[in-house]
Amino acid sequence: MVMYWVALLAISILIYLLLDGFDLGVGMLFSVAGGESQRDAMLSTVAPVWDGNETWLIVTGVIMWGSFPVVYAMVMSAFYIPVLVMLLGLILRGVAFEFRGKALSSRWVWDVSFVVGSFAASFMQGAMVGALVEGLQFSNGDYTGGTLGWLTAFSALCGIGLCFGYSLLGACWLVRKCDGPVRDTARRQIPPLAIGVLVFLVVVFAYALVEHLPILLRWTDRPYLFVFPVIGAGAAAMLAKSILRHDDYWPFHMVALIFVAAFATLALSFWPYMIPFVVTIDEAAAPHASLAFMFWGAGLFVFPLMLLYVAIGYRVFRGKSAPAADHY
Numbered sequence: 236m237v238m239y240w241v242a243l244l245a246i247s248i249l250i251y252l253l254l255d256g257f258d259l260g261v262g263m264l265f266s267v268a269g270g271e272s273q274r275d276a277m278l279s280t281v282a283p284v285w286d287g288n289e290t291w292l293i294v295t296g297v298i299m300w301g302s303f304p305v306v307y308a309m310v311m312s313a314f315y316i317p318v319l320v321m322l323l324g325l326i327l328r329g330v331a332f333e334f335r336g337k338a339l340s341s342r343w344v345w346d347v348s349f350v351v352g353s354f355a356a357s358f359m360q361g362a363m364v365g366a367l368v369e370g371l372q373f374s375n376g377d378y379t380g381g382t383l384g385w386l387t388a389f390s391a392l393c394g395i396g397l398c399f400g401y402s403l404l405g406a407c408w409l410v411r412k413c414d415g416p417v418r419d420t421a422r423r424q425i426p427p428l429a430i431g432v433l434v435f436l437v438v439v440f441a442y443a444l445v446e447h448l449p450i451l452l453r454w455t456d457r458p459y460l461f462v463f464p465v466i467g468a469g470a471a472a473m474l475a476k477s478i479l480r481h482d483d484y485w486p487f488h489m490v491a492l493i494f495v496a497a498f499a500t501l502a503l504s505f506w507p508y509m510i511p512f513v514v515t516i517d518e519a520a521a522p523h524a525s526l527a528f529m530f531w532g533a534g535l536f537v538f539p540l541m542l543l544y545v546a547i548g549y550r551v552f553r554g555k556s557a558p559a560a561d562h563y
């Protein structure tokens with residue numbers, strides 16, 4: 236039962252990264268859009284799915300709260316500020332998304348809000364991951380790192396790196412879903428964004444080597460982890476090939492595969508810890524009775540229905556996005 240909920244938690248996080256990742260990426264690329272018509276076209280690609288994408292963040296939080304309450308309490312005490320800023324960014328995005336379609340003279344305010352909310356949410360997510368990788372200070376189950384203990388040079392670097400990664404995913408989404416100037420602009424943005432992600436990965440690895448981060452020991456103990464960087468490198472090569480061939484379909488899938496490889500590397504590097512080198516999965520799990528009770532409701536019915544809903548939704552809205560007077 237513990238492994239079942241660990242698997243569901245991992246799947247929920249990965250789905251969120253992929254789906255809301257391109258959504259947030261489109262929001263950040265909104266800042267360099269070439270006019271009102273291009274902004275409208277960009278929004279039309281995410282209009283049918285953006286709120287459903289964010290649902291997976293709620294699923295992640297609920298699974299952690301119900302199945303691993305110890306980790307939920309410890310992580311929230313450490314990440315109270317970044318989680319709050321992230322949620323405010325997501326709220327600002329949602330409000331801006333709805334209001335800009337009706338606003339006239341104040342539309343620029345909501346355009347800026349959409350961009351700022353996207354950057355805030357993306358940066359904070361990356362910073363939290365970076366803080367977990369670098370290590371947080373706990374004593375007897377209590378966070379002792381201080382209010383800004385999560386904010387370091389490494390975590391800030393990871394926040395910037397995730398902004399590049401989400402933007403790359405968003406650009407590939409626009410190539411897949413749009414035609415004309417929006418697609419051409421997004422295709423031109425992919426190479427510099429991909430270079431930015433590559434530079435980030437090199438700098439992060441160099442930092443980990445210099446600072447002797449404990450997570451590097453996992454790579455020497457588990458050589459099979461090198462399989463995932465190889466998969467990511469192959470996906471990057473296919474991405475470059477698809478861009479040179481002006482292919483609209485494969486870039487998004489290749490960047491998604493890079494995200495999957497990176498997530499698998501990180502997850503298996505953490506294993507069997509939920510908070511690296513502090514709390515293991517077994518120590519964090521709720522009692523069996525609680526896990527079993529959740530299984531017969533959320534685990535057996537709600538989660539599969541959500542997967543089915545997502546699959547049907549993306550199937551219905553497949554293909555190129557058509558221009559519309561309003562985003563709905």
